[in-house]
Every structure is written in structure tokens, then in C-alpha cells.
Amino acid sequence: MKKRIRVGGAGLLVLFLLTILGLSPLFAGGAKDTGGENTVTFTSWRTEDIQRMGQINARFMSENPGIKVVFSPISDQEYDAQVQASVMSGVGAEILFVRSYDPGKVFYDNGLLEPLNTLLPDLKNFPEAAKGAWSADGTIYAIPFVGVTHGVYYNKGIFRKHGLNPPETWDQFINVCRTLKEKGETVFAQGTQEGWPLYEVIFSGLGANFYGGEASRQKLLAGDLRLTDTPFVRAFEKVMELQPFFPAGYQAIDYVSMQQMFGTGNAAMFIGGSWEIGIFEDLGLGDDLGWFAPPVEKAGDRLQYCFHVDAGIGLSKGNSGNEAALSYLEWTASPEFAQLFMDQLPGFFAYTPGDYNLSNPVAAKMINAAQNADLTVRTVWQDLSAQVPSGNGLMEEALVLMYNGSITPRQAAEKVQKGLDSWYPAFK
Amino acid sequence: MRKPLGIPGQRTVWPMIILFTLPAFLIYFRFLLLPIFQSIGVSFFTGSGMSPGEFAGLDNYRKLLTMNPYKTRFWNAFRNNLVFFGIVMVIQNGFGFFMAVLLTRPGKGIHTVRILTFLPTTLSVIVVGFLFNMMLNPTWGIFNELLSFLGLESLIRPWLGEPRTALTMISIAVSWQFLGESILFYAAGIDSINPEILEAGRIDGVNFLQEIRHIILPSLIPIVGIVTIMIFMGDFTQFDIVYAMTTTRGNPVYGTDIFGSLFYRAAFQSPARDGWGVGMGATVSTIMSLLVFLGVSLWLFFFHRQKKRFFLE
Numbered sequence: 001m002k003k004r005i006r007v008g009g010a011g012l013l014v015l016f017l018l019t020i021l022g023l024s025p026l027f028a029g030g031a032k033d034t035g036g037e038n039t040v041t042f043t044s045w046r047t048e049d050i051q052r053m054g055q056i057n058a059r060f061m062s063e064n065p066g067i068k069v070v071f072s073p074i075s076d077q078e079y080d081a082q083v084q085a086s087v088m089s090g091v092g093a094e095i096l097f098v099r100s101y102d103p104g105k106v107f108y109d110n111g112l113l114e115p116l117n118t119l120l121p122d123l124k125n126f127p128e129a130a131k132g133a134w135s136a137d138g139t140i141y142a143i144p145f146v147g148v149t150h151g152v153y154y155n156k157g158i159f160r161k162h163g164l165n166p167p168e169t170w171d172q173f174i175n176v177c178r179t180l181k182e183k184g185e186t187v188f189a190q191g192t193q194e195g196w197p198l199y200e201v202i203f204s205g206l207g208a209n210f211y212g213g214e215a216s217r218q219k220l221l222a223g224d225l226r227l228t229d230t231p232f233v234r235a236f237e238k239v240m241e242l243q244p245f246f247p248a249g250y251q252a253i254d255y256v257s258m259q260q261m262f263g264t265g266n267a268a269m270f271i272g273g274s275w276e277i278g279i280f281e282d283l284g285l286g287d288d289l290g291w292f293a294p295p296v297e298k299a300g301d302r303l304q305y306c307f308h309v310d311a312g313i314g315l316s317k318g319n320s321g322n323e324a325a326l327s328y329l330e331w332t333a334s335p336e337f338a339q340l341f342m343d344q345l346p347g348f349f350a351y352t353p354g355d356y357n358l359s360n361p362v363a364a365k366m367i368n369a370a371q372n373a374d375l376t377v378r379t380v381w382q383d384l385s386a387q388v389p390s391g392n393g394l395m396e397e398a399l400v401l402m403y404n405g406s407i408t409p410r411q412a413a414e415k416v417q418k419g420l421d422s423w424y425p426a427f428k
Numbered sequence: 429m430r431k432p433l434g435i436p437g438q439r440t441v442w443p444m445i446i447l448f449t450l451p452a453f454l455i456y457f458r459f460l461l462l463p464i465f466q467s468i469g470v471s472f473f474t475g476s477g478m479s480p481g482e483f484a485g486l487d488n489y490r491k492l493l494t495m496n497p498y499k500t501r502f503w504n505a506f507r508n509n510l511v512f513f514g515i516v517m518v519i520q521n522g523f524g525f526f527m528a529v530l531l532t533r534p535g536k537g538i539h540t541v542r543i544l545t546f547l548p549t550t551l552s553v554i555v556v557g558f559l560f561n562m563m564l565n566p567t568w569g570i571f572n573e574l575l576s577f578l579g580l581e582s583l584i585r586p587w588l589g590e591p592r593t594a595l596t597m598i599s600i601a602v603s604w605q606f607l608g609e610s611i612l613f614y615a616a617g618i619d620s621i622n623p624e625i626l627e628a629g630r631i632d633g634v635n636f637l638q639e640i641r642h643i644i645l646p647s648l649i650p651i652v653g654i655v656t657i658m659i660f661m662g663d664f665t666q667f668d669i670v671y672a673m674t675t676t677r678g679n680p681v682y683g684t685d686i687f688g689s690l691f692y693r694a695a696f697q698s699p700a701r702d703g704w705g706v707g708m709g710a711t712v713s714t715i716m717s718l719l720v721f722l723g724v725s726l727w728l729f730f731f732h733r734q735k736k737r738f739f740l741e
Contacts, residue, residue: 077676080703081696088479103698110479193589193679249566251589251680257565266567385700389497393702400681404589422496 039068040328044097044311045079048279052344059340060331067324080106087112087316094316094325095332098142100133100309100377102386107314108141114315115139119326120333129375130351133309133382142312143333146341146348149274149366150205150306156290158185158268166292170209170238173295177245180268187245189267191253192403195396202242202271203399204306204378206294207235213304214376221383223426227417228410236402236409242271243403251404259283274347274366275310291362293369305373308381310348380416387423394419464717471710476699480706488711498704502712504682505690508595512686513663515599516606520659521652523603524610529640531611532618542615546608553605557672560601564588591683594674598684602669606662610655617651618644653731657724664720667692677702687716 042053053071060069072093074082080103086092088110098104098113107113116123123131123140130144152173154166162183167173180187192198211217211231219225225232247253247267262270263283270276280289293303313332319325331337335354342350346360349367358364380391398412407415421427471488474481492498531542548556563571564587572584588594621644629643667688670678676693678685693702695709703709 078696080698080701084479099698099700101700103700106476106698109476191589194675195677195679195681247567249572249584249586249589252564252566252586252594253589254561254675254679257567261567381700388699388702388704390700390702392700396677397681400679404680419497 038066038324039070040095040322040325041070041072041093042095042328043071043079043083043093044073045076045099046097047073047075049073049345056337056340056344059336060328064327064331067327069328083107084110084112090318092316094319094322095329096314096316098134098312098314100312101382104134104142104312104314105136105386108136108139112314112317113141114317114320115141116143116315116329119315119320120330122333125353127351127353130309133377134312134314142314143329144309144351145313145332145338146311146350147307148310148348149370150201150272150308151274151291151293151366151369152206152295153262153270153272153276153280154290154292155262155265155268155285155288157265157288159290166290167295168292169299169301170295170297174241177242177269181245186247186261186267187269188242188247189253189258189261189270190242190246191250191255191258192246192400193252193254195400196392197255197258197272198399198403199392199395200308200378201273202239203235203395204308204381205273206242206271207239207379208304208306208376209294209296209301210238211235211379213374215374217376217379220379221426223424226427227413227420233410233413236413239399240402240409246403274349274363275345277347277360277362278345289362291365293366293373303369303373305370305375306378307349307370307373307375308377380420384420384424389419389422391416391420391424467710468714469710470706471714473707473710475705475707484707488707489715492708492711492715498708501682501685501690502715505678505685505687508678508684509664509686511595512599512602512666513660515596516603516659516663517656519600519603520607520610521655524607524655525614525648525652527607528611528614528618529644532615542611545611548605549608551605553602553668554672556601556605557598557669560597560604561588561673564597588674589680591680594680594684598669598673601673602663602666606659609658613651613655614648617648621647649734653727656731657727660723660727661720664716664723687712687719691716 042057044053050071050073053073057069057071061067079097080099083092083096084107087096092112098107117138117140120143123143126144130147131140134140134142134144158180159165162179162185164176164179167176177187190197190202211234216225216231220227220232227233247261253261258270259272259276259279260283261267262272263280263285265285265288270280277289293305296303313329315325315329333352335352335356338350338352338354339356342348342356342363343359346358346363347366349363350356358367378392380395384391385393394416398407398415401407401415402409402412417427470480472483472485474484474488492502527545531538531545563569566572566586566589571587575581575583585593587597625643626639629639634642664687666686670676670684670686670689671692674680674684676689676697678689691709691712694704694712695706697703699705
């Protein structure tokens with residue numbers, strides 16, 4: 001009897017040991033099964049889109065009754081890490097948003113994404129410039145899906161009250177700022193606690209007209225121009241001209257507070273991205289929400305428009321034979337999905353070839369501005385942020401220091417250039 | 429002769445002891461020890477994103493301590509962590525001790541106040557961070573409004589916009605939240621002092637400060653040690669409050685960047701967002717753990733000696 005208990009106990013122990021030591025693989029296998037064969041999980045870094053994506057996916061599910069699509073976003077800050085960890089351990093989403101250029105290429109280089117060239121032959125019809133942001137050596141690893149623009153939102157009510165019109169040139173812009181300040185208005189809902197809006201939106205968006213847009217960015221990538229050269233230093237100087245119009249205590253205002261200030265009508269202007277249309281509408285600006293393109297230097301100058309490649313859609317590894325996932329992926333590359341997406345999320349502009357109708361007037365203005373403009377992307381996003389110290393990080397740090405008065409515009413340019421000199425081959 | 433373990437009159441039950449502790453040990457090993465060893469292992473590899481690359485020996489450690497921008501960020505986080513720890517220590521240990529002394533005096537409603545002081549500890553750090561962010565907001569925050577109301581306009585500043593004040597503010601936020609914990613420990617210690625000793629002191633004519641110096645403090649020395657170690661470990665592995673108040677970038681310009689945020693950014697962000705790859709991230713976390721281990725060991729060593737001296741005096 002005693003022996004039997006001992007053997008039984010030992011058996012239980014071995015089973016327990018195996019369970020504990022092999023727990024992760026068991027979990028991994030289990031999670032795959034929970035959704036069933038026809039469940040497709042789609043993830044992005046935009047947690048605010050759950051309801052709207054649900055409505056978009058409802059259309060697909062009604063047309064494809066055998067497939068259930070679950071939209072399961074991850075917060076922006078954790079997105080890259082969580083996607084990599086989950087896909088690598090076999091429990092990740094089948095369809096995922098992929099960032100443009102280097103941050104997205106890290107996914108592909110780590111083997112997280114399936115090549116799409118043969119799976120989606122129609123990708124050949126997508127714009128070449130957009131494809132370039134999600135491909136490596138000719139392999140497209142994500143559908144070049146949407147881009148975003150940068151410009152200046154304004155409160156029509158406040159402008160009307162002071163008899164102001166949206167400016168077209170930089171001098172007009174500064175005059176509008178001066179008038180608003182004299183009238184006691186909060187001119188900009190801008191803060192510098194976080195660096196990324198300063199670089200991604202203000203410098204890349206408004207500075208492009210002064211550093212020479214895409215042509216200068218290409219020269220920078222080739223090493224023919226440096227950030228310490230006149231065009232870029234000038235861009236730093238020009239965007240610095242806006243600092244006297246920032247609100248009191250701007251050094252401590254974070255991104256969400258900026259949006260709240262403008263969205264609730266407590267500031268006349270907000271230099272922002274097209275993805276914010278929905279946020280301002282939800283905050284109640286309604287018909288008072290106006291927008292104008294980054295002011296050019298002189299009347300008649302061609303707009304250098306930062307139309308940034310924002311999100312691609314990828315297929316995670318091991319799903320090239322997953323019919324349900326492929327079927328959904330194919331749909332995301334269709335004009336139908338693009339139109340639905342742009343309707344639900346105004347301010348995102350699809351690269352998917354097709355004829356679209358933009359129902360949102362602000363979004364329509366943004367896309368119209370692109371008709372007579374040279375398009376470019378954020379200044380140091382491509383290649384220049386592939387290594388440490390990244391161009392993005394350097395720009396953010398330098399611009400915060402510049403706006404907070406610790407360094408001059410020239411010193412800001414020198415700081416970024418010095419950081420890039422340490423690793424970027426064309427600068428060595 | 430040592431008495432054998434087990435039921436009297438029966439044989440030693442070592443196999444049973446092993447049998448019953450093994451499951452707990454296995455869980456501990458699988459979910460705590462093994463990941464720690466794996467993390468240390470990853471620190472010897474290169475790697476972009478979450479994938480460990482090639483074996484790099486101690487190269488990550490060399491880079492972290494000697495090469496820019498790694499060393500700048502590392503030493504900056506180290507310095508910030510020390511300041512953070514210093515401020516929290518003063519408030520939680522110093523102020524917490526005196527609060528506990530006051531809250532153990534007899535008085536009407538004292539018991540309720542004691543309970544109330546513990547309330548913030550039950551809140552989530554994210555909630556506390558959000559509350560402090562709201563209060564310190566330069567546009568609608570109540571803190572600057574209060575200064576203005578008191579006629580102290582000259583003191584108004586962007587509290588979370590300047591590196592020095594931002595670090596002080598996040599230290600205060602953490603201290604405010606966990607002050608109740610220190611008070612709880614110290615008050616429990618004071619409660620356990622034999623009332624006859626306190627009474628004897630009072631009969632002998634000790635004043636309030638003498639009572640603290642010669643009766644209360646010596647009795648609480650072991651608790652001072654425990655609270656200090658808890659603060660030290662908590663502060664050198666702190667992440668949540670920075671995440672909630674000044675983002676993982678330790679805004680403004682890394683002014684509030686401490687080891688927790690540096691590790692998170694290094695390991696989990698892409699290079700474009702200041703990430704260094706999982707190998708460097710594991711290196712930061714290994715050094716972080718080593719520092720905590722060394723700090724706690726040193727503190728225990730000196731504390732043990734000081735305690736002996738204190739009691740011998």
C-alpha cells in the first residue's frame with residue numbers, strides 16, 4: 001500500500017514537473033486554438049479605434065460569414081515590444097499594423113512578417129514611394145496602407161472674432177500670431193514636455209518649407225547636405241520664431257493636455273497631425289474646426305508638404321497558408337476597405353489605388369493641399385533613425401532644449417548632426 | 429541530541445519535506461529564478477528588437493559603461509535614481525517616522541487619521557501619477573492656482589517641465605502614495621514598545637524629543653532598516669510613476685529618466701524610439717539588479733554594525 005502511494009506520489013510529481021517546465025509551449029498552443037480556425041486577429045497601435053474598426057470589420061464579416069475578425073490593439077508605447085514577443089512565441093495577431101521604414105523593418109528582419117509580393121500581386125499597382133517605406137531589397141513585407149499629413153488646425157470662431165483669415169505665407173502666419181496674442185488669446189495649444197510633436201509635427205511639418213522639402217531630405221540621406229548647413233539651420237530658426245506664442249508654462253504641457261486645450265476651444269491654433277481630426281471633433285469643436293497647410297515662405301512658393309508614410313498592414317509569420325487571414329489581408333488591400341477606413345478615421349489617407357470620396361471637409365482640405373505640393377516625409381525618419389543615437393531621438397531632444405531656451409537653433413542643429421556623425425555612413 | 433523532524437515516534441520525513449516543498453520550488457524556479465538567469469544570459473548577446481543576436485561576451489557591459497550615448501543615459505539614470513531615492517527617503521523615512529510618533533499619541537480621532545494615512549497606498553500608481561499630473565498642469569492645475577491665491581506668484585513654474593523640479597515632483601508623488609506604509613510600520617513598532625518603559629521615562633522627566641531619541645528610536649531601529657531597504661528596492665526598480673507622469677522618455681529631456689524607464693525603453697522600443705535592443709536592455713536590467721543587491725547587502729552589513737553600536741551605547 002505504502003509503495004503504491006509512493007509510486008503514485010512520484011508519478012504526480014513527474015507530471016507536475018513536466019507541466020511546470022513545459023507550461024509556456026502549452027499556453028502557446030492553447031491560445032492559437034481559442035479563436036478557432038476562422039478567427040483572424042488584427043492588431044494596431046491605435047487603441048482609440050476599437051469601435052470604428054469594429055464597424056469596418058462588420059462589413060467584411062457580413063460578406064465572409066465563415067470568418068470572424070477580432071480587432072485587438074496594443075497601446076502605442078508597448079506596441080513594438082508586444083508584437084515582437086507575441087508573434088515570436090506563436091501567439092501573436094495574424095494581421096498587424098507595421099510602422100514605416102526602420103521601425104517596421106525590424107519586424108521583417110526578425111522574421112516576424114511574411115513577404116507579400118506573391119501573396120498579393122496587386123501590390124505592384126501601389127505608389128512606388130509608399131512601397132519603399134515597407135520593403136527591403138524588393139521584398140514588400142507590408143501593404144503600404146495609409147499616410148498622414150501635418151499642418152495647422154485653427155479655431156474658426158476665434159479667428160472670426162478677431163477678423164483673421166488663415167495665413168498662406170510665413171509672415172502672414174506670424175502676424176496672425178501677434179494679433180491673437182495682443183487680443184489676449186492663447187495663440188497655440190503647444191507644449192514641449194514631449195519631444196516628438198516638436199520634431200514630427202512642427203519641424204518636419206512646418207520646417208520643410210524652409211529646408212527645401214524632399215530634395216534637401218534626399219541630399220541629407222546621401223550626405224550631400226548636413227543639418228548644420230544653411231537650409232536646415234534656417235528651418236530650426238524659423239520654427240523657433242513660434243516660441244513666444246506658446247502658452248504660459250508650455251515646458252510642462254504634455255501632448256494630451258495640448259489636444260484638450262485646443263479641442264475645448266481654449267487656444268486659437270494647434271500645430272498637429274491629420275490623425276487628430278476625430279479627436280477634435282469628439283472634443284466638441286465641430287464646425288469651428290479649421291485647418292491650413294504649413295505656410296510657405298513667400299507667396300507663390302510651392303508647398304513642401306510632409307505627407308508621412310504612417311501604417312502598413314503585414315501578415316505575421318506562419319500565416320501564408322492561413323486562408324482566413326489571407327482573405328482578410330486581401331480585403332485590406334482593396335479600395336472598399338480603404339474607403340471605409342477613411343470614412344471612419346478621417347485624417348488617414350490610403351495609398352490603395354482607387355477613386356475615393358472624402359466626406360470630412362477638413363480631411364478633404366488636407367488632401368487637396370497635396371495636389372500642388374512636393375511631398376516629403378519626416379526629416380530624419382528614413383535610414384537616419386536606424387541606429388543609436390537615432391535621428392528621431394536626437395531631434396526630439398534638441399528641439400525641447402531649443403524651445404526651453406537651453407540652446408540656440410544652430411546649437412540644436414549641431415547637436416543632431418554630431419549624434420548622426422557617430423554612426424551614419426554618409427556622414428563619416 | 430537533535431530531535432528528528434516529523435511526527436513523534438516516526439522516522440525522519442525528509443522525503444515528505446522534499447515532496448511538499450518541491451512543487452513550490454519548481455514554481456519559484458520556473459517563474460522567477462529561470463527568467464532571471466535567462467535575462468542575464470540575454471545580456472551577453474547582441475540583438476535588435478526582441479531577438480537576441482550573436483554572442484557578444486561582455487561587450488554590452490563595456491558599451492553601457494564607456495560608450496556614448498549609452499553611458500550618458502546610464503549615468504544620468506543612475507544620478508536621477510539617487511536623487512529620487514534621497515528625496516523619497518527624507519519624506520517617507522523622516523516625515524513618516526514623525527507622523528507615526530504623532531499618530532501614536534493619545535487623542536480623539538487619531539485612529540481614523542491613522543487609517544486615512546494608509547489610503548493612498550491602496551491606489552494604483554497610474555492613478556496617483558494622473559492625479560499629480562492634473563494638479564501640476566500649468567494651464568488648469570490646482571497647484572499653481574493655490575500659489576497664486578496665496579500671493580506666491582513668484583514661485584509658479586512649469587513643475588513637470590524643468591528637469592530638477594520634475595524629478596522632485598515625481599519623488600513627492602511616490603512619497604505621498606507610500607507614506608502610509610512607513611507610518612504603518614513605525615506606528616506598529618511604537619505600539620509594541622512596553623508602555624511601562626515610556627511611563628518610567630516620563631516619571632524620570634524626559635521631554636518629547638528625549639523620549640524619541642532615547643526610547644522610541646532605539647526600539648524602532650530594526651524597522652528603520654526594513655523601511656529603508658523597502659524604499660531602496662522600490663526606488664531602484666521603480667517604473668510606473670515615471671511612465672504615468674513623464675512617459676518612458678523621462679521627460680523633460682531625460683530629466684526624470686531612472687533605471688526602470690531606461691531599461692524599458694532600451695529593451696522594448698525600436699531604435700527609432702530610443703531602443704537599444706533586447707541585449708542592451710537585459711544588460712541595463714542586470715546592472716540594475718546588481719546595484720540593488722549590492723546596495724541591500726551593504727546596508728544590511730552597516731546597519732547590523734550600527735545597530736550593535738546603538739544598543740551598546
